[in-house]
Amino acid sequence: MKLSALAAQIKNCGHCEVINNGGRIFVGTGSAFYCMDGYPRTQDAGELGAMLGIPQKKMKNIFYHEEYTMDGKLYGVRWDDEPEHEGTTSEVKTRIVINGEELIALRNPDGSVGFIRSELLKPVEGELNKEFAQICVRPTNQDCRFIYAVKDGMILRALIAPMNIKDDVANDLDEIIAELMSRRQKQIIEKMHDDLQDLAAQEAAEKAKRIENREEK
Incomplete structure (x- = not known):
């Protein structure tokens, strides 16, 4: 550590x-x-x-x-190494910065996404580079319904509370996501339009080629 x-x-x-x-x-x-x-x-x-x-x-x-x-x-x-109901997480590649703090997004086994401050992983960076390192999630019965466990294989190395995203920040993220989804939808529509144009041009060329072949005969 x-x-x-x-x-x-x-x-x-x-x-x-x-x-x-x-x-x-x-x-x-x-x-x-x-x-x-x-x-x-x-x-x-x-x-x-x-x-x-x-x-x-x-x-x-x-x-x-x-x-x-x-x-x-x-x-x-x-606080033990292998409690019941612990599950593994997967890291979402995209990281976000809120008020100057970099957050790592983790996908939980139930499909939800939690965030932890990347700063809190610095003491255990060495453990996370090991072959069997993993970040797991375990339930709690406090206000925070789950907590993250950094593990070296089966051995617990750290417990890290998830970052609480405030309502105003969540609203900002919703707005950003909505804009990104709108752009993505526009790109999909534009690509479909381009593909249809290419297909129409290809069919027209094939039709012209068949007519040309018939006239040559």
């Missing part, structure tokens, strides 16, 4: 949360949590800040707290 990317997130939002899932530690900001397997177990904010390269003075201004899962669950989310 890229600790500097995680540190940047914590410094930017001023919030650091440590989740203890039966001794397995996740560190995050509320929008995303990253598994700390393989890193030393820290005892407090000072030690965590030192490991992440966050100056002690800066760390004192960051809201730090710890939470413990109960039976592997917290905030309505399962």
